[in-house]
Amino acid sequence: MPKAKLVIENLTVRYGEFVAVNKLSFQVKEGEILGMLGPNGAGKSTTIKAILGLVSFEGRIEIAGEDVSSVEVRRKIGYMPQSFSLYQNLTVEENMRFFASIYGVEKSEMSRRMDELLRIAELERWKDKLVKNLSGGMKQRLMLACSMIHDPEMLILDEPTAGVDPPLRRAFWEHFRDLNKEGKTILVTTHYMDEAENCHRLIVMRNGAKMAEGNADEIKRRALGGELILIDSIKKQEALRILKSFGFNSEVVEDKIAVLVENSAKTLPSVVEILRKHNLPVTYAETKKLTLEDAFLKFIGGENG
Numbered sequence: 001m002p003k004a005k006l007v008i009e010n011l012t013v014r015y016g017e018f019v020a021v022n023k024l025s026f027q028v029k030e031g032e033i034l035g036m037l038g039p040n041g042a043g044k045s046t047t048i049k050a051i052l053g054l055v056s057f058e059g060r061i062e063i064a065g066e067d068v069s070s071v072e073v074r075r076k077i078g079y080m081p082q083s084f085s086l087y088q089n090l091t092v093e094e095n096m097r098f099f100a101s102i103y104g105v106e107k108s109e110m111s112r113r114m115d116e117l118l119r120i121a122e123l124e125r126w127k128d129k130l131v132k133n134l135s136g137g138m139k140q141r142l143m144l145a146c147s148m149i150h151d152p153e154m155l156i157l158d159e160p161t162a163g164v165d166p167p168l169r170r171a172f173w174e175h176f177r178d179l180n181k182e183g184k185t186i187l188v189t190t191h192y193m194d195e196a197e198n199c200h201r202l203i204v205m206r207n208g209a210k211m212a213e214g215n216a217d218e219i220k221r222r223a224l225g226g227e228l229i230l231i232d233s234i235k236k237q238e239a240l241r242i243l244k245s246f247g248f249n250s251e252v253v254e255d256k257i258a259v260l261v262e263n264s265a266k267t268l269p270s271v272v273e274i275l276r277k278h279n280l281p282v283t284y285a286e287t288k289k290l291t292l293e294d295a296f297l298k299f300i301g302g303e304n305g
């Protein structure tokens with residue numbers, strides 16, 4: 001079992017009377033990419049603000065085994081905020097220098113780190129440009145570079161690809177996966193389902209609480225209570241009766257028989273075999289998985305679309 005890099009236990013955050021995060025517990029394991037999914041207002045950014053010490057909270061937050069209230073511990077985190085946080089009238093290099101100084105990066109380290117990150121973010125050619133003259137994608141890459149200037153162990157990315165067009169989103173995710181392979185633990189929020197599939201594990205949040213947790217397949221399975229096998233046979237009603245007599249949770253859905261099972265790929269052969277033995281050859285068979293979007297809508301109550 002990998003160690004936990006971030007432990008959140010019973011986190012509650014209030015804005016006055018309003019409870020934005022409600023007794024939330026989860027862990028991010030060392031070396032993993034954990035995605036937080038949830039509609040607007042679910043409490044994702046607030047959770048991140050608690051980790052960063054920007055709001056007061058009840059509960060416990062630990063990073064690499066240490067209480068998060070110490071400033072030293074927070075140096076282990078690189079944070080890319082949801083809203084824009086660069087200085088428009090400074091150049092690319094000046095922005096990086098500024099973030100390096102607030103994170104306390106040693107002078108001797110600074111140039112080496114900056115060169116490396118400019119290369120990774122593909123901003124070498126633009127390092128003397130004012131930020132206000134950069135494209136949206138370049139600004140986003142610069143924000144990521146600035147959040148990593150102090151070589152943090154863990155990256156916290158709050159909707160890092162919001163408003164970024166699809167080709168660049170893909171490039172960003174390739175980059176996140178590379179960073180992860182190099183050893184960075186990543187906590188990332190998103191509401192793009194295709195991005196969520198890149199995460200090792202997910203938590204689904206709604207109204208400040210955790211609705212589901214697991215990898216994408218587990219979350220899909222949990223939303224439905226299993227996986228589906230769709231089959232057809234020459235005598236549908238007869239086949240349905242047989243399957244039910246064998247204890248299968250099945251019904252006719254549209255023009256197929258849907259069988260709800262724990263693992264569709266594993267169970268399909270035995271379903272086919274049972275029907276064959278009863279002289280009901282299967283004329284069609286498909287294992288069907290929910291999309292992550294289906295599952296997500298189920299957990300958040302469909303109110304987001």
Ligand SMILES: Nc1ncnc2c1ncn2[C@@H]1O[C@H](COP(=O)(O)OP(=O)(O)O)[C@@H](O)[C@H]1O
Binds near residue numbers: 040045
């Ligand atoms: N500074 C604040 N004061 C009062 N309410 C806030 C504040 N920040 C966020 N909220 C409320 O807390 C809830 C959670 O917000 P947030 O954490 O930003 O959600 P998310 O990032 O998942 O969209 C929302 O209902 C939001 O309106």
Ligand SMILES: [Mg+2]
Binds near residue numbers: 046
């Ligand atoms: Mg947010």
